[in-house]
Amino acid sequence: MHAFLNKNKVEERRMKMEMLKKYASIAIMLTTVVMITGCFTNESQDGEGNGSINDGVSGVNPYGLTDGIDETFVDGDMPLENIDFQNLNAVEIAFTPVYFGYNTFTIPSAEMPKVNALADLMIAEPSYLLLVSGHCDERGTIEYNVSLGEYRAQSIREVLIRLGVEAERIQTVSMGEEMPADPGHNESAWKQNRRSEFAFYTR
Amino acid sequence: MKKILISIYLYLFAFVLFSDAKPDITITGTADRGVKRTISLANIRTDASHGATEFLKVLKNDLALSGWFVEAVPSSASILISGDIRASGGISYNLNASWLAGTRTQNFYKTVSLDRLRMGAHELSDKFSQTFANNPGMASSRILFVGRRSNKEPDIYACDSDGQATMQITRDSKLCLSPNWVPNENAFMYTSWLTGSPAVYKVNLNTNSRELISSYPGMNQGAVLSPNKEWLALVLSRSGGVDLYLKNMRDNQLKRLTKSKYHNESSPSWSSDGKSLAFVDDSRSSPQIKIMTLEQLFAGVNVGSAVLGFKESVAPEWSDDGQIAFCGKTSSHNRYGIYVMKPSANNKANTPKLISPMDNADYEDPSWAPDNRHIVCTRILNFKRQLVVLDTMGDSPRVLLNLTGDWYLPAWSDNLIKN
Structure with a gap:
């Protein structure tokens, strides 16, 4: 009934290694999530008092993280790794954002020198991990813009991988239209908001 | 008891929190076109309590928002509701409905706790929508x-x-x-x-x-x-x-x-x-x-x-x-x-x-x-x-x-x- 592709043995070994890494990162993530939930509960107890979950958001059951064997990757995919950026050390580097056209995630040729420079930096600093964020202007629906922002971040990641940066060092996050660089409501602001930004970390 | 107090507290706090707010848009839309039943609530008696009055107010508003009803005087209403709504250890209602020229009648009665006053009125509105308009309504959502x-x-x-x-x-x-x-x-x-x-x-x-x-x-x-x-x-x-x-x-x-x-x-x-x-x-x-x-x-x-x-x-x-x-x-x-x-x-x-x-x-x-x-x-x-x-x-x-x-x-x- 289900049209899933069979993998060869090499691919299976790769998947097993990924599963091992995944479970290792799960332990770290669970710790983080439980800590965060603890903060959430404590904070809400002395909050404004009108929330309906003030009295006991307690614990997080992470059953979504205990998935079975994943059969879903196909040729051409560049799977993302779990990187727990919250427990990494931020490296302060102000790298110029890459800007995009309206409703597209294609990197404009004029912006490619920035991506090349980014790849050079990541290759020169092999301890760096990179978080690429994707952003949109405020036009379009909110949920569609989250997807578009993800694609913008993914397109940067894909080029970096092709330029020689290891895939497992790059993670993406979309912020949709929610974190505008310019809060204005005109073309000049929108141009600044269609972008990808870069944050660097070390373990 | 603690649950009731918390609910009242939350309700009051939400009221205080949001009471200074103002609408910032006005929409002009199309005129009413849906088929509406005329309903009279004029013969419902309430005691002097705030709870009973509030219950009736929420009910009337729900019926209007449902889209199925328009309130009318008894002489021109196709659905007549009469009876009592009282606050006694909660909100108690005992209402009689008469419709289809008196050929159909039904009694609606229930007691709801004060902290569920609004939901009680919503549920009654949905019962009216189901009974008189054959539609599930939306008030208790x-x-x-x-x-x-x-x-x-x-x-x-x-x-x-x-x-x-x-x-x-x-x-x-x-x-x-x-x-x-x-x-x-x-x-x-x-x-x-x-x-x-x-x-x-x-x-x-x-x-x-x-x-x-x-x-x-x-x-x-x-x-x-x-x-x-x-x-x-x-x-x-x-x-x-x-x-x-x-x-x-x-x-x-x-x-x-x-x-x-x-x-x-x-x-x-x-x-x-x-x-x-x-x-x-x-x-x-x-x-x-x-x-x-x-x-x-x-x-x-x-x-x-x-x-x-x-x-x-x-x-x-x-x-x-x-x-x-x-x-x-x-x-x-x-x-x-x-x-x-x-x-x-x-x-x-x-x-x-x-x-x-x-x-x-x-x-x-x-x-x-x-x-x-x-x-x-x-x-x-x-x-x-x-x-x-x-x-x-x-x-x-x-x-x-x-x-x-x-x-x-x-x-x-x-x-x-x-x-």
Whole structure:
């Protein structure tokens, strides 16, 4: 009934290694999530008092993280790794954002020198991990813009991988239209908001 | 007792918190066109208590908002309600209804606790809708939405279907999206950037607990459970592209439904029988709605757009009776409007009907009321977002919340969701 592709043995070994890494990162993530939930509960107890979950958001059951064997990757995919950026050390580097056209995630040729420079930096600093964020202007629906922002971040990641940066060092996050660089409501602001930004970390 | 005190406290606090707010938009819409029953509540007696008066006030408002009734004097009403509403250890009502020229009569009686005064009136309104209009009504449902008061970061809120009893559900002040009710539960799922990256959480409103459902690397968004709660449809980017997935909630196995590396999938919505999904796909250069059965999705069959003639069609939402509301933009009207269509048996394209006003605003994110008649959506004018309720049968739109702030991405519950 289900049209899933069979993998060869090499691919299976790769998947097993990924599963091992995944479970290792799960332990770290669970710790983080439980800590965060603890903060959430404590904070809400002395909050404004009108929330309906003030009295006991307690614990997080992470059953979504205990998935079975994943059969879903196909040729051409560049799977993302779990990187727990919250427990990494931020490296302060102000790298110029890459800007995009309206409703597209294609990197404009004029912006490619920035991506090349980014790849050079990541290759020169092999301890760096990179978080690429994707952003949109405020036009379009909110949920569609989250997807578009993800694609913008993914397109940067894909080029970096092709330029020689290891895939497992790059993670993406979309912020949709929610974190505008310019809060204005005109073309000049929108141009600044269609972008990808870069944050660097070390373990 | 503690629960009652907490409820009263929350209600009063919510009143104080939101009482200074003012509406910031006015909508002019179409005239009333729906078929309405004339109903008289003039012969209902209340004692002098605030509770009984408030109960009747909520009931009258609910009946008006239902779209099925218009209040009339007894001499010209087709439905006559008489009896008593009293506050005695709660709110007790004992009402007699007479309709069809007196050939039908029915007694309605119940006692509800004071902290459930509003829900008691909502439930009675829905009983009237079912009895006199043969429609489930919508009064005892709740609406979830994302809200941003002042310049704060967003959180999840909920209110009654009449726009009252607004409550803040989360207080994370983190980007959050896509609240969707869990079928037949007082619970919802949503996407939050709680840890910096988007993950799907489930919030149980009865136990005030939150659990992590999906936090794959990259994007986790648009999670919505099938009616039988066996499958979770959601959008993930773990493969390096944005794709639609199904997660089996029994064994947690993940099934990837689309493999379109350079195309964008979003906004899955289940048909009421759980056999089909509507979602947005931009493989034809602009985002368009597709409707596919699970068999087609599992087999990787590619089908065309379900909606023809639109520059964009997004945010599909299936009603319980098989209609699809969506947000569309045409070449002649370059604003998003809310359209409704009923797909044919084989999910082929159909002619949609515009139900939002043709003004300078965008109307987005439709969600059906349990009466399959009303739709709540986001109205955006001058980059300000508000929630409005539209009527597919022609009553004028109404602003849901008279509160300052940005309110968006609403999700309407089934009826009888308990507070």
